[in-house]
Amino acid sequence: xxxxxxxxxxxxxxxxxxxxxxxxxxxxxxxxxxxxxxxxxxxxxxxxxxxxxxxxxxxxxxxxxxxxxxxxxxxxxxxxxxxxxxxxxxxxxxxxxxxxxxxxxxxxxxxxxxxxxxxxxxxxxxxxxxxxxxxxxxxxxxxxxxxxxxxxxxxxxxxxxxxxxxxxxxxxxxxxxxxxxxxxxxxxxxxxxxxxxxxxxxxxxxxxxxxxxxxxxxxxxxxxxxxxxxxxxxxxxxxxxxxxxxxxxxxxxxxxxxxxxxxxxxxxxxxxxxxxxxxxxxxxxxxxxxxxxxxxxxxxxxxxxxxxxxxxxxxxxxxxxxxxxxxxxxxxxxxxxxxxxxxxxxxxxxxxxxxxxxxxxxxxxxxxxxxxxxxxxxxxx
Numbered sequence: 001x002x003x004x005x006x007x008x009x010x011x012x013x014x015x016x017x018x019x020x021x022x023x024x025x026x027x028x029x030x031x032x033x034x035x036x037x038x039x040x041x042x043x044x045x046x047x048x049x050x051x052x053x054x055x056x057x058x059x060x061x062x063x064x065x066x067x068x069x070x071x072x073x074x075x076x077x078x079x080x081x082x083x084x085x086x087x088x089x090x091x092x093x094x095x096x097x098x099x100x101x102x103x104x105x106x107x108x109x110x111x112x113x114x115x116x117x118x119x120x121x122x123x124x125x126x127x128x129x130x131x132x133x134x135x136x137x138x139x140x141x142x143x144x145x146x147x148x149x150x151x152x153x154x155x156x157x158x159x160x161x162x163x164x165x166x167x168x169x170x171x172x173x174x175x176x177x178x179x180x181x182x183x184x185x186x187x188x189x190x191x192x193x194x195x196x197x198x199x200x201x202x203x204x205x206x207x208x209x210x211x212x213x214x215x216x217x218x219x220x221x222x223x224x225x226x227x228x229x230x231x232x233x234x235x236x237x238x239x240x241x242x243x244x245x246x247x248x249x250x251x252x253x254x255x256x257x258x259x260x261x262x263x264x265x266x267x268x269x270x271x272x273x274x275x276x277x278x279x280x281x282x283x284x285x286x287x288x289x290x291x292x293x294x295x296x297x298x299x300x301x302x303x304x305x306x307x308x309x310x311x312x313x314x315x316x317x318x319x320x321x322x323x324x325x326x327x328x329x330x331x332x333x334x335x336x337x338x339x340x341x342x343x344x345x346x347x348x349x350x351x352x353x354x355x356x357x358x359x360x361x362x363x364x365x366x367x368x369x370x371x372x373x374x375x376x377x378x379x380x381x
Contacts, residue, residue: 012027013027014026105246108252108255109297110268111297111301112297112301115302116297116301116302118302119282119284119286121337125282126307126314128332128337130314131332132331132332133313136319136320138318139174139175139318140313140316140318143174143177144174144313145162145261146162147165147178148161148181148192149161149162149261153191154193157192159237159262159263160192160193160229161192162237162258163225163237163244163258164184164192165177165181166250166254166258167222168180171213172213174318176211176212177212179211180208180209180211180212184205184209187200187204187207188200188205193235194230194235195230195235197226198226198230202219202223205222206219209222218249220248222249224249225248228248229247239263239265241255241259244258252268252271252292252293253270253271254270256268256269257270257312260309266306268296268300269308269311269312271292271295271296271299272312273323274315274317274321275292275295275299275311275315276289276291276295277321277323278317278321279295279315281321282337282338282339283338283339283340284299285298327344328341328344329344
């Protein structure tokens with residue numbers, strides 16, 4: 001053991017092992033240093049079955065010093081030493097480790113520091129859209145989130161069904177969402193409730209909603225949200241935007257719409273991609289907004305509050321103001337109210353049927369394609 005003592009840093013101290021009286025432990029003096037320095041001339045190897053000095057087989061550390069034939073070897077029994085040293089290292093490292101604090105969700109902003117000015121002629125534009133919308137039946141009218149609650153009797157389940165419909169609607173057409181809600185209701189026993197979703201197998205939930213976009217992720221979100229509702233909100237949908245946005249898979253658009261439909265609370269505008277796109281095409285944002293959240297804050301700063309609940313339902317971009325190739329020729333706003341109205345070139349097919357002199361003979365059908373140019377007057381022309 002003398003060779004080992006000479007080669008160890010002076011900062012080391014020795015003490016007898018609590019488990020074996022024949023073993024000596026080396027530890028660093030914590031007052032001077034927290035690390036152990038090892039001599040470059042020491043070579044430490046582990047031999048599982050090396051015999052100890054008392055003749056009993058045990059795992060041992062072979063400490064060698066010197067070179068060639070003059071190398072000195074010392075066998076130290078380590079079965080208890082390693083266990084004791086490992087315990088001390090774990091306790092030391094655990095004492096220094098800090099527990100990670102949970103991330104706090106940022107509150108959803110509700111207003112701008114400087115309100116956005118109301119755009120010119122916005123009221124005339126809004127009334128025109130409202131009149132057009134009364135003559136158009138969009139998919140959201142018969143398959144929106146407000147329709148999901150009609151199949152439930154319990155008010156708590158009605159609110160939960162509304163939330164589930166909104167969570168499934170992201171990146172999904174209304175027709176697919178409506179069918180998925182119906183299949184999920186059937187898969188969990190005929191009624192959409194928090195307990196029913198948590199009691200159902202995850203595979204049953206996944207099979208029911210597999211047609212919606214990102215269904216694997218939404219399967220996890222639905223079960224995690226149901227667990228949060230049961231643990232933190234008495235199995236009911238919360239009544240604030242921040243609490244709703246704390247649920248997995250729920251963003252501001254869903255939160256504001258859920259409060260409007262489920263709780264009849266008007267606390268903000270639900271801005272989806274359609275509202276974001278159409279209001280920018282109408283020139284209601286100066287400069288144009290880049291995200292739906294920017295659009296929401298701008299609209300809330302000047303649009304009268306009594307119109308907040310209905311604007312999401314009015315500005316539906318599924319029939320006329322499409323993302324690609326909008327049908328400006330069918331929109332009444334193109335008559336000077338929409339600065340983005342454009343010229344439309346539409347293909348018109350005309351069919352002409354001719355026959356031979358013999359009425360009983362075969363008929364020849366000829367289809368002619370022509371291009372009809374429709375000029376849409378705009379406010380910029």
